[in-house]
Amino acid sequence: MTQHIVPAAAIETELSRIWESMEATNKMRACLFNLIIYTHKNPRSAYLKKVALRVVEKFPSRIIFISADTSPDKSYLQTSVSVITTGKGEVDIACDMIDIEVGGAQQERIPFVILPHIVPDLPVYLVWGEDPLKENPLTYQLDHFTTRIIFDSESASSLRQFAESVLYHKNHSECDVADLNWARLENWREALSSNFYTPERLDDLKEINSLNISYNAQGTEFFCHTPIQAIYLQGWLATRLGWELKKSKKEQDVFSLTYQRNSQEICVKLSPVYHTHLAPGSLCSFELSTTKGKHFSFTRDLEMPHQIKMIFSTLEICSIPFRFIFGKGEIGQSLVKEICHKGTSIHYLKLLELIAKTPEIC
Amino acid sequence: MTEENSHPLQEPGQSRRIVDPCILVIFGATGDLTARKLIPALYNLTREGQLPSQFVCVGFARRPKSHEEFRAEARDAITKYSRIKPIDETLWNAFKEQIFYHCSEFHDTQGYQKLDGFLKDLDNRFGTKGNRVYYLSTQPSFFPLVCENLHKNNLIYDEEKTKDKWSRVIIEKPFGHDLDSALALQKELLQFLKENQIYRIDHYLGKETVQNILIFRFANSLFESVWNNRYIDHVQITVAEEQGIGTRGAFWEEAGLLRDIIQNHMMQLLSLVAMEPPVNLSPSAIHDEKVKVLQGIRPFTQSDFTESVVRGQYGKGFVNGEEVAAYRNEKNVSPTSSVETYAAIKLFIDNWRWAGVPFYLRSGKRLPKRATEIAITFKDPPGVLFQSPGKKNESNVLAIRIQPDEGTSLKINCKVPGPSSPIQPVKMDFRYGSYFGMAPPEAYERLICDCILGDSTLFARQDEVFDSWRLLTPLLTYWAETKPSDFPNYQSGSWGPKEADLMMAKDKRKWRLI
Numbered sequence: 001m002t003q004h005i006v007p008a009a010a011i012e013t014e015l016s017r018i019w020e021s022m023e024a025t026n027k028m029r030a031c032l033f034n035l036i037i038y039t040h041k042n043p044r045s046a047y048l049k050k051v052a053l054r055v056v057e058k059f060p061s062r063i064i065f066i067s068a069d070t071s072p073d074k075s076y077l078q079t080s081v082s083v084i085t086t087g088k089g090e091v092d093i094a095c096d097m098i099d100i101e102v103g104g105a106q107q108e109r110i111p112f113v114i115l116p117h118i119v120p121d122l123p124v125y126l127v128w129g130e131d132p133l134k135e136n137p138l139t140y141q142l143d144h145f146t147t148r149i150i151f152d153s154e155s156a157s158s159l160r161q162f163a164e165s166v167l168y169h170k171n172h173s174e175c176d177v178a179d180l181n182w183a184r185l186e187n188w189r190e191a192l193s194s195n196f197y198t199p200e201r202l203d204d205l206k207e208i209n210s211l212n213i214s215y216n217a218q219g220t221e222f223f224c225h226t227p228i229q230a231i232y233l234q235g236w237l238a239t240r241l242g243w244e245l246k247k248s249k250k251e252q253d254v255f256s257l258t259y260q261r262n263s264q265e266i267c268v269k270l271s272p273v274y275h276t277h278l279a280p281g282s283l284c285s286f287e288l289s290t291t292k293g294k295h296f297s298f299t300r301d302l303e304m305p306h307q308i309k310m311i312f313s314t315l316e317i318c319s320i321p322f323r324f325i326f327g328k329g330e331i332g333q334s335l336v337k338e339i340c341h342k343g344t345s346i347h348y349l350k351l352l353e354l355i356a357k358t359p360e361i362c
Numbered sequence: 363m364t365e366e367n368s369h370p371l372q373e374p375g376q377s378r379r380i381v382d383p384c385i386l387v388i389f390g391a392t393g394d395l396t397a398r399k400l401i402p403a404l405y406n407l408t409r410e411g412q413l414p415s416q417f418v419c420v421g422f423a424r425r426p427k428s429h430e431e432f433r434a435e436a437r438d439a440i441t442k443y444s445r446i447k448p449i450d451e452t453l454w455n456a457f458k459e460q461i462f463y464h465c466s467e468f469h470d471t472q473g474y475q476k477l478d479g480f481l482k483d484l485d486n487r488f489g490t491k492g493n494r495v496y497y498l499s500t501q502p503s504f505f506p507l508v509c510e511n512l513h514k515n516n517l518i519y520d521e522e523k524t525k526d527k528w529s530r531v532i533i534e535k536p537f538g539h540d541l542d543s544a545l546a547l548q549k550e551l552l553q554f555l556k557e558n559q560i561y562r563i564d565h566y567l568g569k570e571t572v573q574n575i576l577i578f579r580f581a582n583s584l585f586e587s588v589w590n591n592r593y594i595d596h597v598q599i600t601v602a603e604e605q606g607i608g609t610r611g612a613f614w615e616e617a618g619l620l621r622d623i624i625q626n627h628m629m630q631l632l633s634l635v636a637m638e639p640p641v642n643l644s645p646s647a648i649h650d651e652k653v654k655v656l657q658g659i660r661p662f663t664q665s666d667f668t669e670s671v672v673r674g675q676y677g678k679g680f681v682n683g684e685e686v687a688a689y690r691n692e693k694n695v696s697p698t699s700s701v702e703t704y705a706a707i708k709l710f711i712d713n714w715r716w717a718g719v720p721f722y723l724r725s726g727k728r729l730p731k732r733a734t735e736i737a738i739t740f741k742d743p744p745g746v747l748f749q750s751p752g753k754k755n756e757s758n759v760l761a762i763r764i765q766p767d768e769g770t771s772l773k774i775n776c777k778v779p780g781p782s783s784p785i786q787p788v789k790m791d792f793r794y795g796s797y798f799g800m801a802p803p804e805a806y807e808r809l810i811c812d813c814i815l816g817d818s819t820l821f822a823r824q825d826e827v828f829d830s831w832r833l834l835t836p837l838l839t840y841w842a843e844t845k846p847s848d849f850p851n852y853q854s855g856s857w858g859p860k861e862a863d864l865m866m867a868k869d870k871r872k873w874r875l876i
Contacts, residue, residue: 115857
């Protein structure tokens with residue numbers, strides 16, 4: 001993948017030239033959708049680019065990658081194009097990538113630079129790698145044409161405000177919204193819903209009185225809001241099961257939340273653990289107890305992190321452990337899954353409503 | 363698209379059409395159109411063997427110039443603007459010998475007398491047999507004057523008396539600036555010419571993709587069977603330009619977008635998309651069907667002027683990353699101008715095929731990209747399967763791209779591979795450039811050649827022009843009487859004013875992102 005720096009006006013011409021030069025190389029130009037990624041110029045932008053490249057391995061698409069330098073003293077706009085080859089067979093599948101680096105006052109030009117390069121008739125997915133709280137003309141300009149905005153709660157400075165912003169956006173826009181951290185939880189949500197599916201098990205859910213979740217608090221340079229997935233998962237359960245939040249607090253990195261359902265109090269605890277080989281923020285264990293002494297334990301296998309061990313026990317019996325296998329957790333996989341969905345998850349919106357009402361915890 | 367050829371050695375549809383020897387005289391030969399389009403078109407026609415060896419081009423203009431000087435300018439024009447580069451020296455050396463220049467004022471009778479003598483001399487030298495095409499690449503106000511002088515000096519032949527040679531006149535738009543002026547222009551021209559000698563050029567009709575509309579529709583049973591109000595939800599026709607008005611400020615202040623683009627190009631596209639199948643491919647049969655479409659368009663009511671029409675004017679903004687000025691700051695433009703550089707119009711064609719199907723037309727200057735397309739959006743299937751509340755699948759869209767990337771694409775829904783069934787829209791795409799591996803010829807090449815052949819299919823007939831003006835003149839009158847208060851109302855580099863989006867939103871539709 002060679003980047004060719006070109007003026008903005010020459011983007012399509014240069015792409016055509018590159019494709020013409022590859023005419024005899026069995027490369028097939030493909031595009032399933034438009035993937036626009038907006039991020040600030042920081043260590044996280046490299047991660048998002050990696051994610052984008054993984055996405056086009058599965059779904060060859062036109063990537064428009066914008067990295068913005070917000071410092072006011074740097075005013076520049078640089079555009080470059082490249083062709084990414086994704087196939088490994090006789091006929092390679094390849095797609096276009098347009099890189100835009102922008103700084104300072106030039107940012108106001110971005111919507112006008114990218115608008116001509118959106119491939120018509122295909123969905124436009126916008127990965128918003130920055131805090132949605134901050135005003136940006138790009139969201140306003142692109143909103144009209146975007147099929148789905150995929151926010152990244154990791155980049156938000158306040159989860160509560162993030163939830164408020166996304167809800168506001170959803171209420172004032174026609175496009176669907178999603179969240180990378182919500183997508184990352186899909187395996188866990190499936191594990192829980194597939195375990196609690198019989199009438200008896202569903203009744204158990206009504207009797208929950210305690211929930212303990214441990215999450216990997218080992219952050220990286222671009223992944224530091226590690227409790228988000230744990231907060232999302234407990235919040236999802238709370239909204240699905242009709243729990244009402246009573247109080248929340250954070251002491252020594254442990255989050256404690258108290259809910260009430262009918263007259264039953266439910267204590268939720270989110271505790272950090274540290275594993276360098278696990279993805280930051282990923283969940284390590286999930287334990288439920290009921291008023292009738294039933295206990296459900298879901299623990300990630302540290303040797304094989306895409307498997308979780310599930311044990312069900314009562315005061316009298318203990319089941320044989322069984323395993324739930326996640327899809328291989330490759331980088332970019334959650335984004336791919338999120339892209340395939342249609343509409344906005346009602347569960348996610350309900351979760352955001354809860355978080356927006358929760359006193360600041362993250 | 364001509365009628366069956368009667369030549370015994372010619373096989374219709376197989377043999378190359380025989381082009382008569384002739385002289386093409388370009389009035390306004392020092393103008394931009396001559397350099398950018400006409401001379402390169404003649405060069406490429408020669409290069410591809412489409413013109414006979416007995417062909418001569420004469421430039422007619424006011425500025426004194428030698429043949430050699432005019433040839434040097436022609437060479438520069440070919441070098442700069444020809445679609446095939448570099449210039450072929452051997453070909454050029456032969457071609458330049460067929461290029462001449464004649465200096466005269468348009469009103470100078472003597473100039474035409476001299477022209478007559480000069481052309482007769484060229485007939486003798488080149489064997490062009492007295493056949494003439496006069497290309498009026500001038501201000502429209504000169505059309506009657508030039509035609510009168512051509513007529514007076516026997517440069518236009520009375521076809522009833524002259525059977526062995528022919529004369530034709532090509533005129534460039536605008537054909538009038540409203541219905542009355544178009545009728546007046548026609549009346550004047552008919553004093554000197556017969557209707558079948560007038561070729562009103564609309565270069566859109568010379569584009570391969572526009573010609574392909576009829577083939578696409580009437581040579582494929584697949585599409586024509588669903589080409590009606592039972593299956594089509596709406597049609598969008600877009601002519602978008604990223605450029606501003608450039609140096610044409612004075613012209614634009616007089617014309618505006620409705621006159622410059624919608625009245626001619628877009629109405630032609632509309633009539634080709636909506637017409638019924640002609641009884642045959644003769645020019646008259648095709649023109650008859652196009653006229654029926656134009657006559658079927660529902661006239662604007664008073665409320666339509668505000669509810670079904672949006673006008674706009676560009677403000678400053680960014681195009682291709684570069685800052686560009688507002689229309690009112692362009693050269694030769696009034697700082698308080700109320701001329702439109704954008705228009706969006708909703709039309710209905712009240713006939714059996716199209717009853718209830720809206721046709722949305724939009725065109726503008728300083729939009730994000732140069733693109734012309736016709737998009738047919740089909741009705742959604744019954745919402746029984748693969749639908750869930752609030753999660754509507756995308757509609758099927760057939761997009762005919764006129765320029766650039768000439769071709770056709772069809773948007774369909776498709777299952778994403780995997781155990782669940784998410785649905786994703788995908789696109790089947792045909793591109794002329796990729797499939798045929800050659801750039802389509804320029805519109806002017808086809809149209810000049812057709813005029814020499816006497817084939818008027820791809821030229822506008824008088825009644826097409828009148829019916830188009832008949833529809834749009836009331837709107838022009840309303841605009842002239844009602845000055846806009848919000849101009850400029852869209853930023854350069856955007857897709858136009860918000861009001862245009864609102865017009866679509868009221869119908870629960872959206873403009874396409876192209």
